[in-house]
Amino acid sequence: MFNPVKAEERELRNALHEEVPAAKSDLNFFETDADDQGAAAAKKAVAVKPDLVLVAGGDGTVRIVAEQLAGTDIPLGIVPAGTGNLLARNLNIPLGGIDSAVRVAVHGKTEKIDLARAAVTDEDGQESEYPFVVMAGVGLDAATMAETDSEMKKKLGWVAYVGGLLRALKDVRKVNVRGAVDGDDVEEFRANTIMIGNAGMVQGNVRFMPDAELDDGLLDIAVLNPSGPLSWMQVMHEVASNSSPIQRELRKLSVLPDRKAIPELQFGQMKRVELEFDTPIELQIDGDLIGEVVKLGCYVQKEALAIRIKQ
Numbered sequence: 001m002f003n004p005v006k007a008e009e010r011e012l013r014n015a016l017h018e019e020v021p022a023a024k025s026d027l028n029f030f031e032t033d034a035d036d037q038g039a040a041a042a043k044k045a046v047a048v049k050p051d052l053v054l055v056a057g058g059d060g061t062v063r064i065v066a067e068q069l070a071g072t073d074i075p076l077g078i079v080p081a082g083t084g085n086l087l088a089r090n091l092n093i094p095l096g097g098i099d100s101a102v103r104v105a106v107h108g109k110t111e112k113i114d115l116a117r118a119a120v121t122d123e124d125g126q127e128s129e130y131p132f133v134v135m136a137g138v139g140l141d142a143a144t145m146a147e148t149d150s151e152m153k154k155k156l157g158w159v160a161y162v163g164g165l166l167r168a169l170k171d172v173r174k175v176n177v178r179g180a181v182d183g184d185d186v187e188e189f190r191a192n193t194i195m196i197g198n199a200g201m202v203q204g205n206v207r208f209m210p211d212a213e214l215d216d217g218l219l220d221i222a223v224l225n226p227s228g229p230l231s232w233m234q235v236m237h238e239v240a241s242n243s244s245p246i247q248r249e250l251r252k253l254s255v256l257p258d259r260k261a262i263p264e265l266q267f268g269q270m271k272r273v274e275l276e277f278d279t280p281i282e283l284q285i286d287g288d289l290i291g292e293v294v295k296l297g298c299y300v301q302k303e304a305l306a307i308r309i310k311q
């Protein structure tokens, strides 16, 4: 399966024929359609009962295919062809070219990872559900994507998001949030950004959610509530130090103290979370802008997805 905007069919065919010469006649190609983000193509691909489904596209295409493959045991191979490719980054799948990614997809080992789901309600009471593999985010995170020019994204990759972030920062606002974690109500709190992650790493190798594991049956949540430049700097510093491999190792060995909790950036883990916002807030799911929502509920299906990673 491939997203024709992002991947060339001919290149994919060549790479596949290289890796699986004997199976030439057994290869099926399905082109995704922008209208349904590839849902119809994914259904067709699953219907032929394949041994393996390769997806050439970004995180948006991967999550649509993941929904069709969930619970089937058909392994999914990722050929990164978008700008974010965060799932591929989190799984250490080669980003450098079609050939190396196809090699991992065909000859790699299969591991099970969790699939997350988000149930959302918009201002008009319309409810919808979305699968996600990396992260759902409301607030600054989604506003950044809304402000990021897609042409710039093509040219600059994730660097383009920095411009979007700066534009979005100008009109950051806080919302009051009511919610429940694993069925228990939590005290009302204020936040300007909340991220719910299946995977913890975002752009530029930043480990935004340091404890997130893709197969632990848990979602990780990060609540950002900085006010003013100084507390933004504290948040940035905290994220940077959580992302440093050396600091992470030293903490594991108890050479460095555990992460200190700062009120501007709080983490949690849960199986299920329900959030309700007092004003509509922008939502993004795996990099796709969904729009403004008033409710967001997320849960996770443990090890629902078989995925090919490096041996």
Ligand SMILES: [Mg+2]
Binding pocket: 114, 197, 198, 199, 212, 213, 214, 215, 216, 217, 218, 219, 220
């Ligand atoms: Mg997890």
